[in-house]
Amino acid sequence: MKNNKIKIKSSNLNVHYGEKQALFDVDLDIYDKEVTALIGPSGCGKSTFIRCINRMNDVIDICKVEGSITIDDEEIIDKNLDVVGLREKIGMVFQKPNPFPKSIYDNISYGPTIHGLAENKTDMDEIVENSLKKAALWNEVKDRLNEAGTGLSGGQQQRLCIARAISVNPQVILMDEPCSALDPIATAKIEELIDELKKSYTIVIVTHSMSQAVRVSQRTGFFHLGKIIEVDTTEKIFKNPGNKMTQDYITGRFG
């Protein structure tokens, strides 16, 4: 399954948190309708990198981003860019499930409401239903859409967050260790879901689990100390890594 359309292209990306540099000249291509896994030891800059793609680093005062990231050849590291529009295109799922303390329905409808995606209540019901179905949550919650989203189990909450992210019909979904707070069964469900979602969305997933990267991704990038060490197809990275450091990391010799 070779895919040559580049969706996101980062070049010479440097990120500083105050005095400390977190990313060094990161060049990374992310292909369309594929799952790209980012692996590497803690603090290596994987999360920083994906938070650059939807400009979530903007909320951190001391964070400075230099270099270039393009999405469909459109530059996004640009002070004048409207981040609201960008984040509509690029959804994000966080490490810890963070549903709003509102009903399940309101959790999903929030995004479409602020972006004006639904003309009326019927449209909105449809969006909510489709999003929940795509997130494989519909059957579990369809009878209790008015109950609090925070009352769901951890795995359900995370799928709710995924449903929330896809409710505004994004092109890219960023996932920052989406399964790190979940048990193996919930994790398996999310991974199945990711497999399904890649048909419609470009997915970038940060993970600490080698096996997860192998299971869900087509491409893998290995970060270390803020630099991208190696990026290639997942098969190549895990079977025949080109770099000694990658080899050591995936075999568990450090990290």
Next chain:
Amino acid sequence: MNKEQRLKKRHNAEKRFKLYGLTSILLAIFFVIFLLNAIFSKGSGAFLKTTIDVEVNFDADTLELSESPPLEDLENTDYYELAIDSILKVKKVNGLTEEKLLINLFSPDYEYEIRNFLLDNPKALNQTTVLKLTASDDFDQLHKGNYPRELPEERRRINNFQLNLYDELVNEGKVNKIFNSYLFTKGDSRNPELAGIGGALVGSFFTIVITLLLSFPIAIAASVYLEEFAPKNKITDFIEININNLAAVPSIVFGLLGLGILLGTFHLPRSTPLVAGITLALMTLPRIIIPCRASLKAVPPSIREGALAIGASKVQSVTHHVLPLAIPGTLSGTIIGLAQALGETAPLILIGMVAFVVDIPSIPTDPSASLPVQVYLWSEQAERGFVEKTSATIMVLLSFLITLNFIAVYLRQKFERKW
């Protein structure tokens, strides 16, 4: 020391520690009970007043009224003679001195009490009715058992003749204790039996409403800006430090500020709830901003991130998510701030709310009293009637404060969220 001894020592230390805690709790409870007992035992009497039954014949001729007079005539005619006549009929007395002594059993408002009765019941004209006229302070206290009647006559303000009159009236069942509605409906007075906290209640109400209207929106806006939008730099730090400092500034300093700027520079009317409200709002602002910021800070960042990541603007993330979650906390902080303001005395004294105001204010720019200052004013009076009124006012003030604090606690518990 072997292991067993050490263990025993640890257990003993633990017991001692618990005992210290328990002792301090018991001590605190004792003081609270002591305080409440002192206030209640002194103040509960003020909720009753002593009355003496007087038969009043509302004869149209005596009152120089026509048979069915318009309300205006009822208001304007002279009731003094009718009042004196009725009172003198209560007991048979001889001579001007004795008459005067009898009249002194009653509060000087007898004339108005009779008038007000007829105004409320115009049908009583040409009929004879038994009215419960308010007794004067001395007899009120005597009837409540607070008057030292065992003193020799020359050291009492009530002489033996009056004592006899009183005892006879008591035996005839004409002296009663009824609920003292004057306490809540009247303004201040020189006569304790006629003094009430009506003016102070209304004054305090206006003051607190103005304080709330000014301080709540400003405090919310300030804390939202500081917590969510302000860049983290030296200026923000400086503002933050100063807010914390202002919260610790003695309230009398704010009184000086009100006196100097609101009264001195802007010439706002003295002794009014308007000025009091503004002064207390200034005082309360930092005290509300601090809990408001704390409750905003308590909203987990993941909620903000979730909102931003779905494409909400910063303002939307605040107004749609952060603020609604923080509102219960900000409300309880505000209520506690207002409760403090309600009990504040010193700044009000400086802006002239110690003035002797008889009328109940109808708008916030009328001169007015306020509850805590009323306590202060009456505590300086020598009459026993004012002593019990002071405690009664404290009871009313305390009940407001306790209610406010209960609301704050309720809000906090009801809407407390766990993430």
